[in-house]
Amino acid sequence: MTDRPDYIxxxxxxxxxxxMHGGSFVTMREPLVEDQLATKGTAEQREIAMLGNLCSLAPEEIAKLTSRNYRRLQNALTSFLD
Structure with missing residues (x-):
């Protein structure tokens, strides 16, 4: 695994x-190949769906995150894929 930011x-x-900014925490499981295959739609919709699945959050909850917190989840996902 790669070096991770201190918030992960x-x-x-x-x-x-x-x-997350604001003091909450989100747990993300490692993605499976089936997670990547199960998502449909645009690249953005697929990413939101995958992040929701990995974090046990509804896509609507992911869509309502601040940009800073969404970026933190993207960074966590990327650290699994490196």
Whole structure:
């Protein structure tokens, strides 16, 4: 795995905890190939759906994140794919 920003920490089970602006935390599991295959729509819609699946959040919840917090989740996802 790559070096991660200090707001992303790895858990014993391989999932990541992302500290969000505002003091909340989101746990993201590692993506499976089926997660990538299951999403449809535009690139943005697929990313939102995948992040929602990995974080146990509805796509509507992901869409309402601030840009800074959304970027943190994108960075966490990228760290799995590197």
């Amino acid at each position: 920490s790895e858990n014993a089970d391989g999932s990541l905890t992302v500290a």
